[in-house]
Amino acid sequence: MTPDSTRSSRRRVLKGAAGSASLLTLAGCVEDGGGNGGGNGNGGGNGNGGGNGNGGGNGNGGGNGNGGGSAELEFTIGGVMSPPGSGWEGAQPSGHWEFERRVEEQSDGRIQVENVAEGQICGELDCPESVRNQTVEIGSASIGNSSASFPMNDIWMIPYTFPSEISLAHTLTQAETYEQFWVPFAQEYGVIPLWYHAPALRAIHIGVDRADSTDFTHQVPGDVEGMDCRRTASQVSGIALNELGMNPVSLSWADALQGLRSGTVDGAEAAASPICAYGGNNAEALASSIINKWTIHNDTKWANVEWLKSLSDENLSLLADVSKSVYEDLVQMNMEEIHQQRLGMYTDDPPESSCTIEHDLEYNYLNEDQMQQWEDAIGYQDNLDLYSDIIDSAGQIGVDGEAFHEYLVDTAREDSVPSSHSDFTVDAWWDEYLSEM
Structure with a gap:
């Protein structure tokens, strides 16, 4: 150097x-x-x-x-x-x-x-x-x-x-x-x-067209079956969305935004913070977000x-x-x-300046039974075999993946x-x- x-x-x-x-x-x-x-x-x-x-x-x-x-x-x-x-x-x-x-x-x-x-x-x-x-x-x-x-x-x-x-x-x-x-x-x-x-957990976001074409609130895994969902680069994203019965779609974010508005893409997985961070363009393409906290x-x-x-x-x-x-x-x-004042999450009275109010974005919070349905479907406890290749990949740096994941938990x-x-x-x-x- x-x-x-x-x-x-x-x-x-x-x-x-x-x-x-x-x-x-x-x-x-x-x-x-x-x-x-x-x-x-x-x-x-x-x-x-x-x-x-x-x-x-x-x-x-x-x-x-x-x-x-x-x-x-x-x-x-x-x-x-x-x-x-x-x-x-x-x-x-x-x-x-x-x-x-x-x-x-x-x-x-x-x-x-x-x-x-x-x-x-x-x-x-x-x-x-x-x-x-x-x-x-x-x-x-x-x-x-x-x-x-x-x-x-x-x-x-x-x-x-x-x-x-x-x-x-x-x-x-x-x-x-x-x-x-x-x-x-x-x-x-x-x-x-x-x-x-700042740490955040991911949600499943529902596009405007998808919300307008359905007559129910998206809350549980059955509500997202068959959705075309914009995915991130993580292998976990593709595995989990497939397991939930969704169709993982790899798109640029610009194409995803247009697709969320037009209905060619039904949803996207991401945290609320990046959704709200970029001029509101992302939030305005969404109707609601399932706050299932499924990964980081x-x-x-x-x-x-x-x-x-x-x-x-x-x-x-x-x-x-x-x-x-x-x-x-x-x-x-x-x-x-960040979460309560700027994003308007985890509060019964979000500020007028928050993302959820400014862009009319609805956060769908889940009760214990609804959250358990997501964990049962894709969580590590009942589905660790889905992620076995990922756990094994830790061996590339000489780490026992199974032991390290147990340590994380x-x-x-x-x-x-x-x-x-x-x-x-x-x-x-x-x-x-x-x-x-």
């Missing part, structure tokens, strides 16, 4: 090349984007580029305009995220621009971060490989979509492994999780999660291990501290702020899982294990 002091020339090349791509992929879904993400910066080379770091699109959407070449360390974050939807105040805050703001502020401009948004340098399906081959230092892709490059990551997606959003955040940040999975993963691929989005939605910021190891101790420590603080803040505001249900998101703190973080990777 190049030393800290010689990154600027490659960064300028990356920035110049970033405008050539137009195909974008949504977190968990292939799509062609939204938001304004271009950012105007100030181009004056004055350190922080004039953005206020809140991801709201006011000067930090896709480059901080720092002029290049004057910093000790410069690096690039690639992905499809763009403000305002994925800004710090958005429906799906990615932490990209908040990470940039905190790093540049705490380093007094010694470190400069270039956020290349809207899939201009890499998207959900190719960011992991771009990080692996050092085209970009940090790239964003959901754990499910990363399975296109790293098939064993689908073990995290096995339905109903995680009973709640907070149980996912808790499990991701345990020492045993790093020791059992991420260390051998990084040894094999040279890539490690730097931080994650967990966009991840992947970083190149060799690059991290090449950094000075001071710079490495700063990146570790900032990424950790960003993730803790995202989790702590996840329920009351047990850890997600242990007494130490916080009862409230606001009580969450990170127990273990990647920098503690970097020397082993």
Whole structure:
């Protein structure tokens, strides 16, 4: 790897090349984007580029305009995220621009971060490989979509492994999780999660045409049989939708949106946060969402291990501290702020500004019996054989897949899982294990 002091020339090349791509992929879904993400910066080379770091699109959407070449360390974050939807105040805050703001502020401009948004340098399906081959230092892709490059990551997606959003955040940040999975993963691929989005669980979303052509509320597995459902790249998605009697359809998100309106596609599986994050275009194509919490939605910021190891101790420590603080803040505001206030979920009185009110989206919450029908149909307890190939794929990194999945299930249900998101703190973080990777 190049030393800290010689990154600027490659960064300028990356920035110049970033405008050539137009195909974008949504977190968990292939799509062609939204938001304004271009950012105007100030181009004056004055350190922080004039953005206020809140991801709201006011000067930090896709480059901080720092002029290049004057910093000790410069690096690039690639992905499809763009403000305002994925800004710090958005429906799906990615932490990209908040990470940039905190790093540049705490380093007094010694470190400069270039956020290349809207899939201009890499998207959900190719960011992991771009990080692996050092085209970009940090790239964003959901754990499910990363399975296109790293098939064993689908073990995290096995339905109903995680009973709640907070149980996912808790499990991701345990020492045993790093020791059992991420260390051998990084040894094999040279890539490690730097931080994650606020944890979310996926739903089945019903298109406007499908809802208009049926006379019942979609709630249980029998209600979705025969539906053409837009799927994500995860193998688990295809397996589960097939098992539910649906027809999994692989489409770009733009085509899926049109199909949801016209009836050529009946539904889509995704979390509510990305559905609401991109200018409302996604939510407006939907009539309702079955909140069956069937698997995780967990966009991840992947970083190149060799690059991290090449950094000075001071710079490495700063990146570790900032990424950790960003993730803790995202989790702590996840329920009351993100889910209840911004998405309008899990509350009897959603704000007028929330996604569900603004876009007239109905969340269908399930009673215990209805939820059990989904778990019986696709959950790990009665259907682990459906996911045997995925579990076995962990052997590619020397991990006993069956034992590790049991660990995930047990850890997600242990007494130490916080009862409230606001009580969450990170127990273990990647920098503690970097020397082993």
